[in-house]
Amino acid sequence: MENSALNIVVLVKYVPDTQFDRHLTGDSHRMDRNESILSELDEYALEAALALTDARGGAKAGNKVTALTLGPAAAAAAVKKSLQIGATDGVHVSDEALAGSDASATSLALAAAIKTLGPVDLVITGMASTDGETSIIPAQLSARLGLPQLTFASSLEVDGSTVTARRDGDDFTEEIQATLPVLVSVTDQANEPRYPNFKGIIAAKKKKVTTLSLAELGLPADAVGPAGSLTRVDAAAERPARTAGTIITDSGEAGVALADFLAAQKLI
Amino acid sequence: MRAIVVFIDQIDVPGTLHPTAHQLLTLARAAGEPVAVVAGPVDAGLAADLGAYGVTRILHSEQADLADYLVAPKADLVAQAAAAVSASAVLLDNGPQGREIAARAGVALNAGVITDAVSVESVDGALVAHKSVLAGSYTVAARATSAVAVISVKSHSVEAAPAAEATTPAVEAISVNFAPASLGARVVQRTPRAASGRPELEDARIVVAGGRGVDGDFGPVEEMADVLGAAVGASRAATDAGWISHSAQVGQTGKKVSPQLYISVGISGAIQQKAGMQTSKVIVAVNKDPESPIFEIADFGIVGDLFKVLPQAVEEIKRRRG
Numbered sequence: 001m002e003n004s005a006l007n008i009v010v011l012v013k014y015v016p017d018t019q020f021d022r023h024l025t026g027d028s029h030r031m032d033r034n035e036s037i038l039s040e041l042d043e044y045a046l047e048a049a050l051a052l053t054d055a056r057g058g059a060k061a062g063n064k065v066t067a068l069t070l071g072p073a074a075a076a077a078a079v080k081k082s083l084q085i086g087a088t089d090g091v092h093v094s095d096e097a098l099a100g101s102d103a104s105a106t107s108l109a110l111a112a113a114i115k116t117l118g119p120v121d122l123v124i125t126g127m128a129s130t131d132g133e134t135s136i137i138p139a140q141l142s143a144r145l146g147l148p149q150l151t152f153a154s155s156l157e158v159d160g161s162t163v164t165a166r167r168d169g170d171d172f173t174e175e176i177q178a179t180l181p182v183l184v185s186v187t188d189q190a191n192e193p194r195y196p197n198f199k200g201i202i203a204a205k206k207k208k209v210t211t212l213s214l215a216e217l218g219l220p221a222d223a224v225g226p227a228g229s230l231t232r233v234d235a236a237a238e239r240p241a242r243t244a245g246t247i248i249t250d251s252g253e254a255g256v257a258l259a260d261f262l263a264a265q266k267l268i
Numbered sequence: 269m270r271a272i273v274v275f276i277d278q279i280d281v282p283g284t285l286h287p288t289a290h291q292l293l294t295l296a297r298a299a300g301e302p303v304a305v306v307a308g309p310v311d312a313g314l315a316a317d318l319g320a321y322g323v324t325r326i327l328h329s330e331q332a333d334l335a336d337y338l339v340a341p342k343a344d345l346v347a348q349a350a351a352a353v354s355a356s357a358v359l360l361d362n363g364p365q366g367r368e369i370a371a372r373a374g375v376a377l378n379a380g381v382i383t384d385a386v387s388v389e390s391v392d393g394a395l396v397a398h399k400s401v402l403a404g405s406y407t408v409a410a411r412a413t414s415a416v417a418v419i420s421v422k423s424h425s426v427e428a429a430p431a432a433e434a435t436t437p438a439v440e441a442i443s444v445n446f447a448p449a450s451l452g453a454r455v456v457q458r459t460p461r462a463a464s465g466r467p468e469l470e471d472a473r474i475v476v477a478g479g480r481g482v483d484g485d486f487g488p489v490e491e492m493a494d495v496l497g498a499a500v501g502a503s504r505a506a507t508d509a510g511w512i513s514h515s516a517q518v519g520q521t522g523k524k525v526s527p528q529l530y531i532s533v534g535i536s537g538a539i540q541q542k543a544g545m546q547t548s549k550v551i552v553a554v555n556k557d558p559e560s561p562i563f564e565i566a567d568f569g570i571v572g573d574l575f576k577v578l579p580q581a582v583e584e585i586k587r588r589r590g
């Protein structure tokens with residue numbers, strides 16, 4: 001297949017805005033999802049998908065970029081924003097029973113949702129969600145879907161059906177190669193995400209968002225949520241907020257004052 | 269006693285065990301019977317080192333696929349070895365690869381996965397992991413409710429201690445059945461990074477980090493780090509500018525550190541930077557702008573020019589040491 005049209009699924013998560021204080025609530029210590037937005041790290045995943053499909057002629061040439069989110073009713077906002085930025089289709093997996101799902105249950109439901117979308121060439125995710133921060137979902141999706149895993153990609157190229165990614169580690173930089181279909185997670189080094197423009201915002205109004213329930217995924221209610229989860233949070237404690245300490249203005253002796261401070265703290 | 273698997277990578281970084289491996293083995297010994305699962309060869313030296321930490325059994329594989337493909341074959345090894353010894357838990361380091369092996373092994377073993385543990389304790393026979401969440405604003409205690417628990421553990425979760433009596437572990441080579449899709453992402457090239465000779469960010473007791481304020485010159489930051497025996501960190505502005513390797517980045521998309529002392533230099537203190545350092549024990553900030561948000565969380569802040577303050581502090585520390 002010589003640069004034919006691509007069918008890409010981008011995973012976008014609806015997360016509490018990191019600019020505000022974030023909280024865990026209730027007996028099972030769940031995330032308070034008020035004031036949530038599309039995860040800023042997933043904008044890199046969306047950009048990666050759009051750049052690949054732009055290079056193959058975009059939507060006109062039959063390329064498809066489906067933004068997929070799993071979350072409460074309000075999470076549709078993450079899909080909507082993705083459609084405004086340029087995704088062609090949207091899918092929102094939403095079901096009461098999903099609340100309180102851990103990574104394992106979430107990846108199970110996301111994998112089932114992706115399977116409803118027919119043969120997919122690439123599944124692209126962010127490097128981590130800004131609320132869970134675990135980077136578990138991409139690896140688990142790769143395992144559940146049987147797709148090669150190219151994760152923490154700081155660059156991504158698709159030539160014909162050959163995918164090449166760079167992964168920067170502490171000990172070495174690796175070049176990874178696989179053949180479509182694949183699962184990729186991209187870092188914030190991979191690209192410069194675009195913003196929605198006026199045309200995109202208007203166009204998004206005509207784009208379709210499909211909502212899928214658990215039943216439509218063929219999953220029983222107890223496969224997800226607390227019943228289907230394999231981990232449990234026993235206790236959570238808010239850390240006391242850090243407060244400002246001593247602030248001095250340098251008048252020529254601040255370096256000495258710093259040494260004094262370190263000595264008083266027994267750090268030197 | 270219940271077998272607790274500790275994953276040891278001898279492919280990416282062969283040779284002596286990383287300090288974190290000793291810590292994981294110490295944890296495993298407290299919770300059950302430590303079994304080492306090694307990707308790569310096991311020579312007499314490694315076996316003795318593992319034995320010193322009370323390992324009774326070593327399962328290992330030298331199959332070439334483990335090195336030729338990203339992450340997935342190692343996860344197959346861990347999952348199959350853990351099943352073979354009926355492990356009740358699997359412990360791994362918390363690097364990107366360790367976390368991803370944990371995630372995949374969790375699927376294969378139908379096991380709950382917990383990442384970023386800063387400590388692990390045995391409570392009524394179950395392992396409870398403690399971790400920071402939401403960029404350090406909460407600490408939680410979590411456990412796996414499945415038969416097997418998979419936990420990736422950060423450095424310094426426990427003080428490493430050899431066993432009272434060394435064991436002579438049995439070394440068994442195993443043959444892993446790789447899933448077809450595990451052999452999909454081939455590593456076609458591997459370029460080693462030059463070592464800085466300084467401590468690793470996540471292991472260091474002290475971190476000195478520079479931002480856009482260093483304006484291309486990490487000299488003063490490095491000199492301060494060296495006089496303190498510290499690791500060098502950076503903001504994303506500094507790594508994006510190419511002044512220092514991306515692996516030095518601290519923050520939401522870089523390393524998450526919590527040293528005894530973090531000295532932030534010429535860094536404004538954006539939310540994404542704070543996400544990687546605000547659980548540090550003591551924070552010192554040097555910034556010429558008194559309005560910088562970093563001062564809101566600094567235990568000791570200096571409003572001043574880093575090019576004056578740092579060299580003077582370095583001189584003073586050297587002078588005091590005679």
Ligand SMILES: Cc1cc2nc3c(=O)[nH]c(=O)nc-3n(C[C@H](O)[C@H](O)[C@H](O)COP(=O)(O)OP(=O)(O)OC[C@H]3O[C@@H](n4cnc5c(N)ncnc54)[C@H](O)[C@@H]3O)c2cc1C
Pocket residue numbers: 040041188478479480481482502503504505506517518519520521522523533534535536537538539540541544554555556557560572573574575
């Ligand atoms: C998705 C995403 C992920 C990100 N991840 C990270 C991350 O992991 N880590 C991270 O750090 N950032 C991250 N960022 C970037 C972050 O938002 C900030 O842009 C960045 O931290 C700013 O770096 P800085 O403080 O060095 O630069 P600036 O904000 O430009 O601050 C430079 C500071 O230096 C001071 N200064 C200048 N000259 C001197 C001098 N001579 N002496 C003393 N002080 C001086 C200035 O007063 C100023 O406060 C991320 C951003 C995004 C969007």
Ligand SMILES: Nc1ncnc2c1ncn2[C@@H]1O[C@H](COP(=O)(O)O)[C@@H](O)[C@H]1O
Pocket residue numbers: 011012013014039041042045068069070071106124125126127128129130132133134135136137138
């Ligand atoms: N509920 C979700 N809905 C959509 N995508 C998700 C969800 N959870 C995780 N992801 C994707 O998986 C990536 C890694 O998330 P995590 O494993 O939670 O750190 C994110 O950047 C998203 O792309």
